[in-house]
Amino acid sequence: MLLKSRRHRPSGGSGEPPAEEDALPQAADGDPELGRASQWRLVWRKFRRHKLAVAGAVVVLIVYFVVAFAEFLAPSSPRATDERMTYAPPQTVKVDVSLGGGIDFYVNGYETHRDPETFELIHTEDPGKRIPVKFFARGDGYDMWGVLPWDRHLFGAVHADQEVYFLGADRAGRDLLSxxxxxxxxxxxxxxxxxxxxxxxxxxxxxxxxxxxxxxxxxxxxxxxxxxxxxxxxxxxxxxxxxxxxxxxxxxxxxxxxxxxxxxxxxxxxxxxxxxxxxxxxxxxxxxxxxxxxxxxxxxxxxxxxxxxxxxxxxxxxxxxxxxxxxxxxxxxxxxxxxxxxxxxxxxxxxxxxxxxxxxxxxxxxxxxxxxxxxxxxxxxxxxxxxxxxx
Missing domain, CATH: 1.10.3720.10 (MetI-like)
Known part of the structure; x- marks a missing residue:
């Protein structure tokens, strides 16, 4: 990195020392602190200017946060099966605002029937069925990091006996998001x-x-x-x-x-x-x-x-x-x-x-x-x- 040369001002008759800012090396952009900055500080300074890298770092940190708290963030156990919900489609979270200003979240339940020709289950949303959901809902029990027993999940059904499928289900009726x-x-x-x-x-x-x-x-x-x-x-x-x-x-x-x-x-x-x-x-x-x-x-x-x-x-x-x-x-x-x-x-x-x-x-x-x-x-x-x- 280019540094500005140190300038020595004549002291004149008063014998005053040169100004402190002129005694320190300065970077090309005028920041005197960078002249004596460590390599890691220079790396971090240049990394922050790379917008895509910063955005990627944020995504990576979020992903590893999800990894660290997977049991809490997952709506249910990844091995919980329900044969009645084979290939159930994703459920959309909807908001219901009451007259008193309260906000309730819910998803529509499924109406299930079997195709008479292929005998496969067909799931469609039933507007008449509402499954209330909320934050910090009770659900399947787990051990956080293998040591802390808990049964709370970040987002899930209000009633623990009801299952929700925000990203749909697989062939065994397991929640894909979890x-x-x-x-x-x-x-x-x-x-x-x-x-x-x-x-x-x-x-x-x-x-x-x-x-x-x-x-x-x-x-x-x-x-x-x-x-x-x-x-x-x-x-x-x-x-x-x-x-x-x-x-x-x-x-x-x-x-x-x-x-x-x-x-x-x-x-x-x-x-x-x-x-x-x-x-x-x-x-x-x-x-x-x-x-x-x-x-x-x-x-x-x-x-x-x-x-x-x-x-x-x-x-x-x-x-x-x-x-x-x-x-x-x-x-x-x-x-x-x-x-x-x-x-x-x-x-x-x-x-x-x-x-x-x-x-x-x-x-x-x-x-x-x-x-x-x-x-x-x-x-x-x-x-x-x-x-x-x-x-």
Whole structure:
């Protein structure tokens, strides 16, 4: 960042010192504080100017807030079934304003009949049936974060024995909104856990390759090039197909996370290697080496922090890839399976074109994937542009 040169005013006969604002370095835009600002402050300052990145960050924070409070935000349990409500359409929330100024919310109930030719249930809204809904309604009991028992939900039916379907129901009569909210927890946690493991592998192997060079560099780069040369999706499918089908949802969850991590570390390793090659001859690294610092200390206390902004930008771009990988494998039946709930599992019902034609709301998990991945990509673009604020 360009700095204005310091100006020295002659003191004249009075011997007055130069003004304080002239003694401090000033940024090109006239802000004297930026001349001595930390790198993270400069990154944040530039990131705020990226409007799409800021909007994407807001969406990502909302999504992870939903993940953290999924039980409270979901109207009902994701596994509560009702065979009478198979493929029930979404219910629209309506407002009733009384003469006294009170506001009541309600949805219309269903009028159900069976098609005489196909024998499938047909649900239509019945204006004569009103199901009152309210905030902080009682419903299915749950344990918040596994420790706090509660039965309140953000929005639901006033009477606990009545079910509402704000986004419709699936073939088993389960509330789709509740399943999307709970599915976000699995899909997004796989992305975070997978990226965390990829971060450790990428920094470790990329750091060794870039710092030591020679034989370790050649060996690690050949392995990296081999993994990059293999098409990602077929490799994911082949490895996930090797998972025993009798494993439970928890075991398959860890297996999918491991697969995504093992395949996803190569990109970060190449980024770290390139940065290490350019940093290992810098003055501060040479000074640390001459001062007697050990190699691990030089790598993890001096070199890695100097490129932390670049690593964060790379990790942010890797999370959407992890989410799409899990969704693709679960959609094809090679990832998580029911009774596990993830966005990929929910999209399995959208494979049937006839089902989608009669119940198009089953595609809503795909909309959730699209919005989340797009927002994360915007955040990654903003972090990548802000990683070097001195440009």
């Amino acid at each position: 399943r999307i909210i709970h599915g976000a927890r699995v899909s997004l946690s796989i992305g975070l856990v997978g990226v965390a493991v990829s971060f450790l592998l990428g920094v470790f192997f990329g750091g060794i390759s870039g710092y030591f060079g020679g034989t370790p560099d050649s060996l690690i780069q050949r392995i990296t090039e081999f993994l990059i040369a293999v098409p990602t999706l077929p490799l994911w499918l082949a490895l996930s197909a090797a998972v025993p089908p009798d494993w439970g949802p928890l075991m398959r969850y860890f297996a999918i996370t491991t697969i995504l991590s093992v395949v996803g570390w190569t990109g970060l390793a190449r980024v770290v290697r390139g940065r290490f090659l350019s940093l290992r001859e810098d003055d501060f690294v040479v000074a640390a080496r001459l001062d007697g610092c050990s190699r691990p200390r030089i790598i993890f206390r001096h070199m890695v922090p100097s490129m932390s902004s670049h690593i964060i930008a790379s990790l942010t771009m890797a999370v959407p890839a992890m989410i799409l990988g899990e969704t693709a494998m679960s959609f094809l039946g090679l990832g998580l399976q029911s009774p596990a709930v993830s966005w990929g599992v929910l999209l399995q019902e959208a494979q049937n074109v006839r089902t989608v034609e009669t119940a198009p709301w089953l595609m809503l998990p795909g909309v959730a994937v699209f919005v989340t991945v797009l927002a994360m990509n915007f955040v990654g673009d903003g972090l990548r542009d802000s990683a070097d604020p001195y440009k």
